[in-house]
Amino acid sequence: MFENLSERLSGVFDKLTSQGSLSEDDVKTALREVRVALLEADVSLPVARDFVKAVQERATGQAVTKSVTPGQQVVKIVHDELVNVLKGDTEDTELLKVDNPPAPILMVGLQGGGKTTTTAKLAKRLKEKQGKRVLMASLDVYRPAAMHQLEVLGQQIGVDTLPIVAGQKPADIAKRAKQQASMGGYDVYMLDTAGRLSIDDELMAEVEAVRDVTNPRETLLVVDGLTGQDAVNTAENFNDRIGISGVILTRMDGDGRGGAALSMRAVTGKPIKYVGLGEKMDAIEEFTPDRIAGRILGM
Amino acid sequence: GPRRVLDDEMLEQLEELLISTDMGVETSLRVTAAMAEGRFGQKLSSVEIKQLMAAEIARIMEPVATPMPLYQKTPQVILVVGVNGSGKTTTIGKLASQFRAAGKSVVIAAGDTFRAAAVEQLQVWGDRAGVPVLTAPEGSDPASLAFDAMTKAQESGADLLMIDTAGRLQNRADLMEELTKIVRVIQKKDPSAPHNTLLVLDATTGQNALNQVDAFQKLADVSGLVMTKLDGTARGGVLVSLADKYGLPIHAIGVGEQIDDLAPFDPKDFATALMGLED
Numbered sequence A: 001m002f003e004n005l006s007e008r009l010s011g012v013f014d015k016l017t018s019q020g021s022l023s024e025d026d027v028k029t030a031l032r033e034v035r036v037a038l039l040e041a042d043v044s045l046p047v048a049r050d051f052v053k054a055v056q057e058r059a060t061g062q063a064v065t066k067s068v069t070p071g072q073q074v075v076k077i078v079h080d081e082l083v084n085v086l087k088g089d090t091e092d093t094e095l096l097k098v099d100n101p102p103a104p105i106l107m108v109g110l111q112g113g114g115k116t117t118t119t120a121k122l123a124k125r126l127k128e129k130q131g132k133r134v135l136m137a138s139l140d141v142y143r144p145a146a147m148h149q150l151e152v153l154g155q156q157i158g159v160d161t162l163p164i165v166a167g168q169k170p171a172d173i174a175k176r177a178k179q180q181a182s183m184g185g186y187d188v189y190m191l192d193t194a195g196r197l198s199i200d201d202e203l204m205a206e207v208e209a210v211r212d213v214t215n216p217r218e219t220l221l222v223v224d225g226l227t228g229q230d231a232v233n234t235a236e237n238f239n240d241r242i243g244i245s246g247v248i249l250t251r252m253d254g255d256g257r258g259g260a261a262l263s264m265r266a267v268t269g270k271p272i273k274y275v276g277l278g279e280k281m282d283a284i285e286e287f288t289p290d291r292i293a294g295r296i297l298g299m
Numbered sequence B: 001g002p003r004r005v006l007d008d009e010m011l012e013q014l015e016e017l018l019i020s021t022d023m024g025v026e027t028s029l030r031v032t033a034a035m036a037e038g039r040f041g042q043k044l045s046s047v048e049i050k051q052l053m054a055a056e057i058a059r060i061m062e063p064v065a066t067p068m069p070l071y072q073k074t075p076q077v078i079l080v081v082g083v084n085g086s087g088k089t090t091t092i093g094k095l096a097s098q099f100r101a102a103g104k105s106v107v108i109a110a111g112d113t114f115r116a117a118a119v120e121q122l123q124v125w126g127d128r129a130g131v132p133v134l135t136a137p138e139g140s141d142p143a144s145l146a147f148d149a150m151t152k153a154q155e156s157g158a159d160l161l162m163i164d165t166a167g168r169l170q171n172r173a174d175l176m177e178e179l180t181k182i183v184r185v186i187q188k189k190d191p192s193a194p195h196n197t198l199l200v201l202d203a204t205t206g207q208n209a210l211n212q213v214d215a216f217q218k219l220a221d222v223s224g225l226v227m228t229k230l231d232g233t234a235r236g237g238v239l240v241s242l243a244d245k246y247g248l249p250i251h252a253i254g255v256g257e258q259i260d261d262l263a264p265f266d267p268k269d270f271a272t273a274l275m276g277l278e279d
């Protein structure tokens, strides 16, 4: 359905010889194609705009290497810049901060993004790869059977869940989780929250209250990897309101182009920590900027 | 407001406005060009332009805005499909409640035998809607549940049987095959079933919605669309591309998590909201 960037650019540069350097006009023409490619990959418009501008500055005047066509050269510049942005300057992108036990991890995001599933996947990882004792608590008092869903996943992966008490407010459940985690000698406690719209003032206030009683070591925004232009709103609103420490992109096992990765990184400045690659409890991997860059560009 | 000449620069701004609703580059260009035809060089205010754009979009959406058809045939079988987390189960609860209110007898089959607590979730919705939910143990074959549900719905003389399915990404061949198996098994009981196959799309989804429609259409013969989560900041502009390319009916939109938060698809309201012209 989508042409990849190399194909697009090969047409644009047919007229050029592979001599000399990239002129401002050459680069401009090429970057129009880059912009379309990014938008078709679901990169949010303002992010695509800024990105193209940055590449324009880097590419103009660059000497064209003999061994590649100008088109290939622009693709390389675009790809490298994409990796740069996706990587960011954060060093500690991989591991979650789980020192000072019990370390709270707060999971937030829109409805149906994959928070509950990802909570369990991360718990399993922390347990198996880092030998941590983890407690999971569902603070979702709205979605039918949400608490039960986390409980079942806990049983599947052999991780404890906080006993369900009906009628408690999310902040009170969080307090109870904190208490139980301290008394029970857990290393980490994970707080799965209900899905919420970023413009839902009441529910955003609710999760602020949860944050304030637990002071999370990590606040992870779980985002559907198939997200389109709305990614900027989600990133901006959740980050402004709650303050996130990282992003997890789910459903990257689909055939979406994953432009939301760039939007998330650019808007929040926070690292993408993991990508979800399926429904099974092992279907999660560390984020690799290289792979996502290629995917966004359709390469 | 102040009037400006409709020129290339303004067209570009309008294209970007549409792109930011997820309409996609191609469709955005086409819609803008159609609006501008015969108007280039005219002086228009930004509200006037947005109204013209909204009218153009409403014109495209008009033919696909149709409620879910109800047939004489009982039980009418409604299969609900879509990718993970799009809102299938919730939408079934809302629809069941609306059908009940319209005096229909409804049965729901909990065909998601895979996801943790999917059955319990649907049971709550069944209770809310006052509709029985047929279940099978977690991990059992959804096709055999669908077969049993067909039998029970026929025996009990239900008007409607709604079948929930597990979320599946359209590029997962194995899961798509599981879906075609469900359809084959249903057809053993009634060759004309399913009478409606609803594809539930999430409004926050970007251009991948096109792939979703393409694949589910090919493998499950989708008869209509429901778009959920339009109460959020996502505009659902991809529906315009979909209307353009596939012309599938859009039956309803999800506008919240409560049982009454399902509205008919109204092309004018949709277009107005898309252009940010509400109020």
Ligand SMILES: Nc1nc2c(ncn2[C@@H]2O[C@H](COP(=O)(O)OP(=O)(O)OP(=O)(O)O)[C@@H](O)[C@H]2O)c(=O)[nH]1
Pocket: A109, A110, A111, A112, A113, A114, A115, A116, A117, A118, A140, A143, A146, A193, A194, A195, A196, A249, A250, A251, A252, A253, A254, A275, A276, A277, A278, A279, A283, B084, B085, B115, B167, B169
């Ligand atoms: N294919 C795929 N499915 C996923 C992935 N992560 C989660 N899911 C599925 O997406 C659906 C929604 O996941 P949940 O974990 O319930 O999402 P949630 O964010 O907790 O949803 P709410 O609590 O309703 O807001 C389920 O069907 C999951 O199995 C992923 O990486 N890939």
Ligand SMILES: Nc1nc2c(ncn2[C@@H]2O[C@H](COP(=O)(O)OP(=O)(O)OP(=O)(O)O)[C@@H](O)[C@H]2O)c(=O)[nH]1
Pocket: A111, A112, A143, A195, A197, B082, B083, B084, B085, B086, B087, B088, B089, B090, B091, B112, B115, B118, B165, B166, B167, B168, B200, B228, B229, B230, B231, B232, B253, B254, B255, B256, B257, B261
């Ligand atoms: N805001 C909003 N949330 C919705 C809407 N429809 C569904 N949801 C929420 O989206 C989440 C996922 O809904 P489900 O009905 O479980 O989705 P599903 O497609 O059945 O998910 P799987 O079975 O896991 O694939 C839940 O938190 C719902 O409450 C809607 O129209 N608006």
Ligand SMILES: [K+]
Pocket: A228, B021, B022, B202, B203, B204, B205, B206, B234, B235, B236, B237, B238
């Ligand atoms: K959309």
Ligand SMILES: [Mg+2]
Pocket: A115, A116, A117, A140, A146, A192, A193, A194, A195
């Ligand atoms: Mg959840």
Ligand SMILES: [Mg+2]
Pocket: B088, B089, B090, B112, B118, B164, B165, B166, B167
């Ligand atoms: Mg479901």
